[in-house]
Amino acid sequence: MDEARARILIVDDQKVNLDILVNLLEDSYEIAVAKSGEAALRAVEADMPDLILLDVVMPGIDGTEVCRRLQSEPGTRHIPIIFITAKSSVESEAEGLELGAVDYITxxxxxxxxxARVANHIRLKRYQDQLEALNTRDPLTGIANRRRFDRYLEHEGRSAIRSGAPLSLLMMDIDYFKPYNDNYGHPVGDECLKQVARALVGAVDRSIDLVARYGGEEFAAVLPGTSEAGALKVAEAMRKAVRALGIKHQHSQVADCVTISIGVGTGVITRHDQPMQLLEQVDAALYRAKAQGRDRVVGCQQP
Ligand SMILES: [Mg+2]
Structure with a gap:
């Protein structure tokens, strides 16, 4: 996040307050405004701000309720909120801070x-974003890690419930990776993991498709809004891309180069626990791909 271009959402039901705050901040930040709690929630959904200035007293959904809803969602919990209030009583401040607001302006x-308060919280948010980026990247391969995968799956599961679009998942595993490591050594094994990661990422072409290192020699991908036929196609492209690397593997029993096995599954998501269940089915499909001879793609529907 570039500090100069941080995005701030200002929420107040009174135009005069919005105008004052916009005037104060528009030179330094990208500003969006909302005149009600409902509009604020829609604005956050559409474009995640780095900071929210939130009026407490509004008709309809008021500021405390907006705060409560944003705090209850894992995807929006991290957005800092500064309450705007005319009440300068100790109780309302304490209440707001208990709800998760980071600060108050009166x-x-x-x-x-x-x-000054806005600048302070934008600085903290920037630091938090940097830590977040470090915490969600696999240090060896540079691609997303398991933590990022889990969060993305949760997030995309929720949007799939709203949109009704199918969600596809892939799990892939390098064939005979243990003998590869044992025979060529761990530095060569690490190099192999890096190349495979690059090939897998190169096989998807939409920015919403996430490929992650799931652990060890296992990778996984989330393909939002993708049918089973589309996901099988991507999986086959990944399998071919890894084979095309031509990484010599004399201790594989399926080929003379490094290959991968892939499990694929697609679901229409209607419940929050479904993405995790789908992942288990995809893992079982991967297991079948291994059992059936490796270097292949197996879908959940296939035996
Ligand atoms: Mg108000």
Whole structure:
């Protein structure tokens, strides 16, 4: 996140307050505004801000309820919220901070205080984003790690419930990787993992498709809005891409180069626990791909 271009969502039901805050902050930040709690939730859904300035007293969904809803969702819990309030009582401040707001600004606004508090929280958010990026990348291959995969699957599972679009999952495993490591040594094994990771990432062409190192020599992918036929096609492209690397493997019993086995599954998601169940089915399909001779793609529907 570039500090100069951080995105701030300002929520207030009164135009006069919005105007003051926009004037104060628009030179330094990208600003979006919402005039109700409902509009605020829609705005967050459409474009995740780095910080929210949130009026407490509004008709309909008020500020505390907006805060409560954003805090209850794993995808929006991390967005810092500064409450805007006319009430400067200790109780309302404590209540807001208990709800997860990071700070308070009170009306009438003191321009210097507003600017300073916003700048402080944007700095903290930037630091948090950097840590997040480090925590979600596999250090060896540079691609997404298991933690990022789990979160993305949860997030995409939720949007699949809303959209009704199918969700596809892939699990892939390098064939005979243990004998590869045992015979060529771990540094060569690491190099193999890096090349395979690059080949797998290169086989998907949409930015919404996520390929992750799941652990050891196992990789996994989330393909949102993808049919089973589409997912099988991507899996086959991955299998071929790894074979095309031509990494010599004299201790494989299926080929003289490194190959992978892939399990594929697609589901229409209607419940929150379904993506994890689908992942288990995909893992079982991967197991069958191994049992049936490796270097192949097996779908959940296939025996
Ligand atoms: Mg108000």
């Amino acid at each position: 009306k009438p606004f003191n321009p210097a205080v507003v600017r």
